[in-house]
Amino acid sequence: MEAQRFDMIVIGAGPGGYVAAIRGAQLGLKVAVVEREHLGGICLNWGCIPTKAMLRSAEILHYMHRAAEYGLKADGIGYDLDAVVKRSRGVAKQLNSGVGHLLKKNKVTVLMGQATLPAPGRVSVTTDKGEQTLEAPAIVLATGARARELPGLEADGDLVWTYKHALTPPRMPKKLLVIGSGAIGIEFASFYNTLGADVTVVEVMDRILPVEDAEISAFAKKAFEKQGMTIREQAMVKQLERGKGSVTAHIEQGGKTAKDTFDTVISAVGIVGNVEGLGLEALGVRIDRSHVVTDPLGRTGVEGLYAIGDVAGAPWLAHKASHEGVMVAELVAGGHPHAVDPKSIAGCTYCHPQVASVGLTEAQAIEQGYEIRVGRFPFIGNGKAIALGEQEGLVKTVFDAKTGALLGAHMVGAEVTELIQGYVVARQLETTEEDLMQTVFPHPTLSEMMHESVLDAWGRAIHF
Known part of the structure; x- marks a missing residue:
């Protein structure tokens, strides 16, 4: 079967990939995008957007409990966790179909399937209809990243959750351990704490929200503790003993190890780039600690191959990915875009x-x-x-x-x-x-x- 030819092929339709595809199409390029799971990627389906929807529900509950402060009366305050989750999933679904509409409007060819790069300028896609071959002088890797799993702390969806389980919880945790206090960990800690869970956060660094200014981290910690959270800094979960309906965590802090029992654990210990199974090593792409090495304009050093977003390294933020998507599309179309400056990219955490x-x-x-x-x-x-x-x-x-x-x-x-x-x-x-x-x-x-x-x-x- 003859290869389909394009000017640019984008692998991954998250906030980096779909934006790169749309910008490329706007500039007159013939563009294809390959996505193995969901249009909009993790951000839109399992990350930024649905978490904000859930956190909004928690925020409103927080204000309902404070009604008297505002001279208001609210009786029988409560929540329906299934309904909160249903709203969150509905928001994600609405935006997912919106991305599909935008790609169609911009005449971007969308292939749902698994991509590999058998040779420079060539992409092989395995779809439910079989194999398809695409060719283009420019290929953009926007494959994103996934949750890092530490040995012994792997998620099982029952007692130990990743962000995906935490977004569609099988039950409401009563006593919750959150491992990791970056944005993802703290947002889930904040959500479940507001809904009434007894939350403990364990952070290996010397403070929570370790990428933030120390004064801000300290202020946030004080606020979280006032809300009833237990914060354990410079601490490490060494082992999880899984029992029936409970997990005993061995937490090491200050040279001592203590045991504590929880009914639920959320692991939020960072991310790893999706670099496997694409054939990148054979093409000579440099990979450093699961991330594709690029220059400031997203070039990998392999002719015609670019990488953007989470797979290309920190900061792991959707808005950085989108901006890099525009930058690379403009570069491919013969423009002279400015490199994205990581120091001018804002980080936002939607805890309370x-x-x-x-x-x-x-x-x-x-x-x-x-x-x-x-x-x-x-x-x-x-x-x-x-x-x-x-x-x-x-x-x-x-x-x-x-x-x-x-x-x-x-x-x-x-x-x-x-x-x-x-x-x-x-x-x-x-x-x-x-x-x-x-x-x-x-x-x-x-x-x-x-x-x-x-x-x-x-x-x-x-x-x-």
């Missing part, structure tokens, strides 16, 4: 309180030799935060003392995942403290704290 950041932490800035100025502004000093009943939070900004360049911004509190974009734009436009000080922020909004934090770095904060 929310956490968001961009750029360097205070410690990283000092480590890199900057002379810095740091500004802080607490939510308690902001009228809108008080009116919302959300007085716990902090906005922190880190500047280069010499040039006034914004090096990093870090936030914890209500709606900070929406606020962070202001600082992302500021970094992209290379604004200085002077520009930010001269900017008029609307009143009353939470965004005024962003202004005050900048002012505070120069000892000019008005409301605190």
